[in-house]
Amino acid sequence: MYGENVCPNTQDPSDLPALGTLVVDTGRGDRVGEFRGVAxxxxxxxxxxxxxxxxxxxxxxRPALLMEQLRARTARLNARSRGEVL
Known part of the structure; x- marks a missing residue:
């Protein structure tokens, strides 16, 4: 898998992604999420x-690869079609 041997993100924290940008949290098993802000x-x-x-x-x-973005959005739509989420 892509994230197994990748170096941690070394970008300057002042270079924040835009709100809603899909990113991957490598500290949580490559979990894909939307950037919501700074806490x-x-x-x-x-x-x-x-x-x-x-x-x-x-x-x-790190920024989500196109494949990871598609996988996350498809999983959401599939769950919605099964009635698991609104």
Missing amino acids: GARWSLRPVGGGIEWEAEPRRV
């Missing part, structure tokens, strides 16, 4: 399409 020294992320937010260390967050 102290950490970034606030939430699952694609809504849900409970979590905080991530900025150095462990």
Whole structure:
């Protein structure tokens, strides 16, 4: 998998992603989330399409690959079609 041997994010924390940008939290098993803002020294992320937010260390967050974005959005739509989420 892509994130197994990737170096942590070394970008300057002042280069924040735009709100809603899909990113991967490598500190939580490559979990994909939407960037929601800054919470102290950490970034606030939430699952694609809504849900409970979590905080991530900025150095462990990287932009989501197109494949990862598609996988996260498809999973959300499939869950919605099954009636699991609104």
